[in-house]
Amino acid sequence: MLDSIATWMRQKTGLAVPTVSTTEEAKKILRTNYVIVMGFLDTLEGSDTKELDAASKLHADISFYKTDNADVARLFRIDPQIKPPALVMLKWEAANRIHVGFDGQFTKSEISDFVSTNNFQSTKPEISDSVSTNNAPSVITFTVDDASRVLGNPLWLFSTNHSLELISTFEEAAKAFRDKLVFVYAETDGTDFGLGADLAFQFGLPEGSPRVVALMANGGTYLYHGEMTFDGIKTFAEEFLEDNLSIHSVQISKSALRLPSDSH
Incomplete structure (x- = not known):
């Protein structure tokens, strides 16, 4: 049921991938337990953004974000010295958050294949000391x-x-x-x-x-x-x-x- 609703929601909103502009926004996102895909782009307009937007619509259950801020990219374990575009998936295995880097062509199909291949969790995540929700709203x-x-x-x-x-x-x-x-x-x-x-x-x-x-x-x-x-x-x-x-x-x-x- 949730998959159907999530797909409907993605189609309903037709939204582009949200932009993370500040480290404060990034830290808020990192306090969640969700599977996250972050794209580090040299510009928020253009073909790379379109490819990321298109790939995100194939995975309504995944939280996609993009940024052109090197400090934000660093928080998501993306080396800011790497020439954009770059992509990373953050997911949970047991109680630990791990980072999986993308090394394919920055296209809708290859991004989607990367997400499909890596979108799994061995167990339900627990809140870890390094990702606390103590400051999150109730x-x-x-x-x-x-x-x-x-x-x-x-x-x-x-x-x-x-x-x-x-x-x-x-x-x-x-x-x-x-x-x-x-x-x-x-x-x-x-x-x-x-x-x-x-x-x-x-x-x-x-x-x-x-x-x-x-x-x-x-x-x-x-x-x-x-x-x-x-x-x-x-x-x-x-x-x-x-x-x-x-x-x-x-x-x-x-x-x-x-x-x-x-x-x-």
């Missing part, structure tokens, strides 16, 4: 820029931006699970291309009231069925960690996934 707000990157996270709140008390409650519950779970808030009445509302539709969520949803690693989706309180959401998250979501939730059928190509 709740990530779903945006166009982070669309493909955050889809795999487990707990989501779909709500309007007027539900300030509920959003605050969701954030408080999230603080109790720092370094254990990532909570994501998707605004359903925002101006960000209507993606929050569209994503709720793709998940097969009922319209109307705010919803809290859990996404399982196997693609299953569970809708929280209880009061929107700190204790209720906290208990739901605990049940997620215990793999016991049937108590206060109802599973959303995979058949509910709808991907209308002509919407918006």
Whole structure:
């Protein structure tokens, strides 16, 4: 289910690969547990950028970035003395992040083959001392820029931006699970291309009231069925960690996934 949604999201946004301009942005990205592909380019316009953009659209589940900043490249273990273009994949094996360098032709097909060949993890990554999320926000707000990157996270709140008390409650519950779970808030009445509302539709969520949803690693989706309180959401998250979501939730059928190509 998540693969289908991720592919839909990439097609929906049609976005170019995000640019990382500063070392502060780079360090924020490196605090995540995601598989990352970073391209070091001599210019952010031109054929190399187009090839990287095209390759990224074939891998909606991977976070692609680009930079022309040598200091940023250095943080991703790219030797800034190397003549661009250069490319590296950061992934996890056991609890360690490793860097895999690309040595092919900088074309859509060869970049895509490189990503496909190296996109695997031997075990689920754990937070390591060198990549801490202590300074990360307890709740990530779903945006166009982070669309493909955050889809795999487990707990989501779909709500309007007027539900300030509920959003605050969701954030408080999230603080109790720092370094254990990532909570994501998707605004359903925002101006960000209507993606929050569209994503709720793709998940097969009922319209109307705010919803809290859990996404399982196997693609299953569970809708929280209880009061929107700190204790209720906290208990739901605990049940997620215990793999016991049937108590206060109802599973959303995979058949509910709808991907209308002509919407918006």
